[in-house]
Amino acid sequence: MRWLRELDDRRLSPYTGWTRDHWVALADRLLLSARRYASPLHARISFPGEPGGYGPDVDALEGFARTFLAAGFRVAGDGGHDPHGYMEWYAHGLAAGTDPDSPERWVRLEEHDQAKVEAASIALVLHLTRPWLWDRLDEGVRERVIDYLTPAVGATYPPINWVWFQIVVEEFLASVGGPYSRQDIEAGLALTDGFVRKEGWCSDGERRGYDHYVGWALHFYPLLWTEMAAGDPAADIRRVDYLSRFERYLHDAVHLVGANGSPLVQGRSLAYRFAAAAQFWAGARAGVATPAPGLLRRAASGIARHFAEHGSPDDDGVLTLGWHGPWRPIAQSYSGTGSPYWAAKGLYGLTLPADHPVWTSVEEPLPVEREDFQLVIRSPGWLVSGTRADGIVRVVNHGTDHATPGDHRTDSPLYARLGYSSATSPILAGPHVDDPLDQSVTLLGADGRPSHRTGFDTLLVDRLPTGTAVGASRWQAHWVNPEPDTADHGYGRSGAVVLGPWITVLSALRGTWEVRLVRVSPPCAAPLRLGGWPVPAAPSSHVISRIIPGPGLDLSDVTPAENATPLSAWTLVPWCGTSATAEPVRWYEARIHLGSDTPSAPPEVSWANASARLTWADGVEDTLNPMALPA
Numbered sequence: 101m102r103w104l105r106e107l108d109d110r111r112l113s114p115y116t117g118w119t120r121d122h123w124v125a126l127a128d129r130l131l132l133s134a135r136r137y138a139s140p141l142h143a144r145i146s147f148p149g150e151p152g153g154y155g156p157d158v159d160a161l162e163g164f165a166r167t168f169l170a171a172g173f174r175v176a177g178d179g180g181h182d183p184h185g186y187m188e189w190y191a192h193g194l195a196a197g198t199d200p201d202s203p204e205r206w207v208r209l210e211e212h213d214q215a216k217v218e219a220a221s222i223a224l225v226l227h228l229t230r231p232w233l234w235d236r237l238d239e240g241v242r243e244r245v246i247d248y249l250t251p252a253v254g255a256t257y258p259p260i261n262w263v264w265f266q267i268v269v270e271e272f273l274a275s276v277g278g279p280y281s282r283q284d285i286e287a288g289l290a291l292t293d294g295f296v297r298k299e300g301w302c303s304d305g306e307r308r309g310y311d312h313y314v315g316w317a318l319h320f321y322p323l324l325w326t327e328m329a330a331g332d333p334a335a336d337i338r339r340v341d342y343l344s345r346f347e348r349y350l351h352d353a354v355h356l357v358g359a360n361g362s363p364l365v366q367g368r369s370l371a372y373r374f375a376a377a378a379q380f381w382a383g384a385r386a387g388v389a390t391p392a393p394g395l396l397r398r399a400a401s402g403i404a405r406h407f408a409e410h411g412s413p414d415d416d417g418v419l420t421l422g423w424h425g426p427w428r429p430i431a432q433s434y435s436g437t438g439s440p441y442w443a444a445k446g447l448y449g450l451t452l453p454a455d456h457p458v459w460t461s462v463e464e465p466l467p468v469e470r471e472d473f474q475l476v477i478r479s480p481g482w483l484v485s486g487t488r489a490d491g492i493v494r495v496v497n498h499g500t501d502h503a504t505p506g507d508h509r510t511d512s513p514l515y516a517r518l519g520y521s522s523a524t525s526p527i528l529a530g531p532h533v534d535d536p537l538d539q540s541v542t543l544l545g546a547d548g549r550p551s552h553r554t555g556f557d558t559l560l561v562d563r564l565p566t567g568t569a570v571g572a573s574r575w576q577a578h579w580v581n582p583e584p585d586t587a588d589h590g591y592g593r594s595g596a597v598v599l600g601p602w603i604t605v606l607s608a609l610r611g612t613w614e615v616r617l618v619r620v621s622p623p624c625a626a627p628l629r630l631g632g633w634p635v636p637a638a639p640s641s642h643v644i645s646r647i648i649p650g651p652g653l654d655l656s657d658v659t660p661a662e663n664a665t666p667l668s669a670w671t672l673v674p675w676c677g678t679s680a681t682a683e684p685v686r687w688y689e690a691r692i693h694l695g696s697d698t699p700s701a702p703p704e705v706s707w708a709n710a711s712a713r714l715t716w717a718d719g720v721e722d723t724l725n726p727m728a729l730p731a
């Protein structure tokens with residue numbers, strides 16, 4: 101980080117110190133370091149490490165295409181100024197990679213689906229840098245690039261964010277006189293309209309897929325496409341709607357960044373790290389009226405600075421599979437050594453010139469740096485609390501599981517847990533991946549295995565007049581014997597299922613505390629367990645997790661987990677539960693805390709007439725009537 105700290109400007113950027121010069125330096129470090137791992141003709145960049153699940157040829161293509169993003173953003177924003185010769189360097193790679201007779205030829209779109217993803221990055225950069233790269237390529241190379249991209253036309257793409265890859269590639273082909281299908285584009289656009297949810301949010305497909313792809317894909321590509329298709333009445337009309345939804349979404353997104361710059365450790369593809377900054381740069385490039393440019397840069401720079409300060413890139417300038425440093429369990433089955441370089445999307449701000457307001461405005465504080473807040477985000481079913489004293493953003497989850505209601509899979513730890521935050525990671529390795537412990541409510545089977553909640557029904561997501569956020573969900577507890585060797589794309593795993601009783605959970609979130617009320621329906625013949633926040637056990641961590649059991653929860657303990665998250669060697673998970681069979685119908689209660697090492701007083705809970713009265717440390721009182729939840 102020393103190479104970046106020397107550039108700090110605390111006048112322009114009082115919160116991060118980062119300016120455009122820092123982003124240029126980060127891009128150059130990534131790009132110049134990548135050259136060491138390039139093939140002689142530059143078409144393949146094979147970073148060190150164990151090959152990914154798709155093999156070294158795909159890894160090498162990803163290495164080229166994803167670093168190409170960084171090079172393109174770097175040159176486009178400087179009006180073609182290219183002191184390191186990036187365009188010439190990548191032009192050699194384009195020539196070799198698209199040559200079917202070259203020993204460095206790329207995997208083609210019709211040979212492997214992952215090439216469809218990388219083709220979109222190549223098309224995106226060729227569009228942004230057209231005067232300095234495409235227009236200077238030999239005619240034969242241009243023809244080969246078109247030939248390489250053409251299999252996208254009429255091809256089948258998964259009905260998720262991948263549809264945008266086809267749209268972007270075909271729009272580029274149309275712009276350079278290549279083959280394309282207007283029907284493909286229109287069908288893809290119609291499909292993506294079905295991803296739209298309330299208040300600016302999108303789901304990645306028909307499942308409840310709410311994660312970082314909402315920002316770095318499902319909002320990023322629509323606005324990029326409208327730029328590519330500018331002048332087309334259909335694109336110009338859509339841009340108005342896209343921009344309106346995106347602006348609304350960004351108001352939520354800035355609330356989800358911790359004061360330390362960490363985005364939520366939630367959702368798949370976390371190895372892309374500061375790609376999470378792309379959404380804020382896309383807002384600036386699109387010219388959203390709010391959030392303000394200084395706030396957008398604060399969020400984006402905070403994210404990149406967070407990773408740079410924690411060893412990403414590493415001392416060799418390489419992005420490894422991990423979160424901070426290398427940590428292989430964070431990878432999905434599609435992740436390879438070149439995959440982390442989708443982080444280059446976070447450099448999208450470099451497409452904006454140095455005199456753009458996003459670079460010249462003084463940084464503004466994040467919401468969590470201004471004041472404590474409770475926020476309700478209805479589409480993903482999230483209750484959000486940010487606390488200024490510790491800078492932590494925490495989410496209580498009653499709407500996201502990467503599944504559909506009634507689905508009986510295992511819980512994906514990246515989606516189906518009851519809580520996520522900017523200071524913790526769910527348990528992602530070890531025995532509790534398929535046996536939920538952290539941020540869970542489970543019944544323990546005869547063999548001691550906990551049940552799962554995937555497929556739950558969302559009952560309530562709201563904000564009380566006092567500002568307290570409340571949410572509820574209900575699910576049929578189920579035990580799964582997962583099928584072996586199931587590909588991990590962030591979904592839970594399927595297998596033989598045993599169904600159990602129904603569980604209802606009602607949460608009230610205010611400040612650092614959640615009051616969690618739990619009821620099990622009859623018949624029930626299993627003990628109940630409630631898991632709290634998983635926190636790093638590192639000496640440098642000042643994050644505290646507590647769970648205070650209410651009446652009837654006669655067990656409590658803290659379970660250590662080794663190498664279970666990317667944040668520390670050991671993770672501590674507090675939990676409480678019943679030693680005997682849970683009593684059906686009654687409401688159990690627990691008070692759950694995540695915050696600094698100087699926690700506020702826990703809320704008090706009293707019951708009268710089947711309603712719970714909550715008295716918070718700030719004197720606010722709330723009444724919860726769990727019997728009024730939808731049947």
